[in-house]
Amino acid sequence: MQTQILWIAPTLALVLGYVLGSIPFGIILTRVAGAGDLRQIGSGNIGATNVLRTGRKGLAAATLLLDMAKGLAAVLIVEAIFPGNGPLAGAAAFVGHCYPVWLRFRGGKGVATLMGIVLALHWPIGLVYAAVWLGLLATLRISAVAGMSAAISAPVAAALFGRFDLVLLLIALALLVLWKHGDNVERLLAGTEPRIGRAK
Numbered sequence: 001m002q003t004q005i006l007w008i009a010p011t012l013a014l015v016l017g018y019v020l021g022s023i024p025f026g027i028i029l030t031r032v033a034g035a036g037d038l039r040q041i042g043s044g045n046i047g048a049t050n051v052l053r054t055g056r057k058g059l060a061a062a063t064l065l066l067d068m069a070k071g072l073a074a075v076l077i078v079e080a081i082f083p084g085n086g087p088l089a090g091a092a093a094f095v096g097h098c099y100p101v102w103l104r105f106r107g108g109k110g111v112a113t114l115m116g117i118v119l120a121l122h123w124p125i126g127l128v129y130a131a132v133w134l135g136l137l138a139t140l141r142i143s144a145v146a147g148m149s150a151a152i153s154a155p156v157a158a159a160l161f162g163r164f165d166l167v168l169l170l171i172a173l174a175l176l177v178l179w180k181h182g183d184n185v186e187r188l189l190a191g192t193e194p195r196i197g198r199a200k
Contacts, residue, residue: 009082017074017089021096021113024103025066026051029059039106047108049143052196064112067097071116079120087169090117094173098180109180111147114173118154121166128157141195144184151177 026046030038035054043050048064074093079086097113099105115133119126133150140146155170178185187193 009085010088013078013082013085013089014092016078017092018096020070020074020077021093022100022102022107023066023070024100024107025070026063026108027103029063029066030054030056033059035059039103045108046103048112049196067108067112068116068119070097071113072120073116075117075120087121087166090121091169091173093117094176098176109147110173110177111150114151114154114177117173118170122158122161122163124161125154125157125163125166125170129154137196142188142193143196144181144188144193148178148181148184 024046026048027038030036030041030051033056035041035051035056038046038050038054041050041053043053048060048067051063052060054060071090071093075086075090078089094110094113094117096107098107098110100107111133115126115129118129129150132153133146136146136149137143151174155167155174158164158166158170184193
């Protein structure tokens, strides 16, 4: 009985995190705005970069903020209810965004959601993440390079800030971000990866 009780908090943290993370805000917003099915536009991805291809900058910005917010909310809500389980909820939210059951496990690439997660886990890491992501996005204007670099910066920043308890988790999530960007890496190597503001 005692063992069963110990598993309740982690299990609920995983479920709540996954459900929050799996909300496909990009699809919801584009449909409500009459911009069509996001999965049939551009790359077919459900993230903010693809929403931008609809020509609706406001929708893209809203998708970015909401995808960040769900990662942040998953960690903060679970940490408030089940202290110590915030990282677990963050990991589940990230997986939920990348592999939402409602979309047959075809989700986004997790860059914005991961930023929300790291901000909630340790905000200085989040600031480093944001600086790398937005800095490279502004200079190179290649979303994939900015996103992957930001993800890689998270475990490095965690180590530098002495948050070794988060390093392995952030390495795992960064590797998943790289995995989800496999097609982008191929296009980067081929010199065909589009820049922000240009069609795919």
